[in-house]
Amino acid sequence: MRNKRYTLAVRQLVAxxxxxxxxxxxxxxxxxxxxxxxxxxLDRGFYNSTCLGLLSAHNYAYVMPIVK
Structure with missing residues (x-):
């Protein structure tokens, strides 16, 4: 199934x-x-240096809005 977007995981943040x-x-x-x-x-909640480092370490391209 080429050129399709799929939601592979959703998880609620807990304390x-x-x-x-x-x-x-x-x-x-x-x-x-x-x-x-x-x-x-990803949504803008993941816009921080730790998350960006994880994405880079796993070598995934990403799309994420940046926080103003």
Whole structure:
């Protein structure tokens, strides 16, 4: 199924969670799937240096609005 977007995971943040913890969990999940992921789409809550570093370390392209 080429050129389609799919939601692969959704998770509610609970007390004590950080966006970087959740992103690390999702990226590990993606790494374990046999899929050709071209980009990860995130909301602006993930715009921080830790999350950007995780995306870079896992070598995923991403689309994310930046916070003004």
């Amino acid at each position: 004590g969670d950080t966006t970087s913890d959740v992103l690390a969990e999702f990226l590990e999940l993606l790494d374990g799937l046999d899929l050709d992921v071209k980009a990860v789409y």
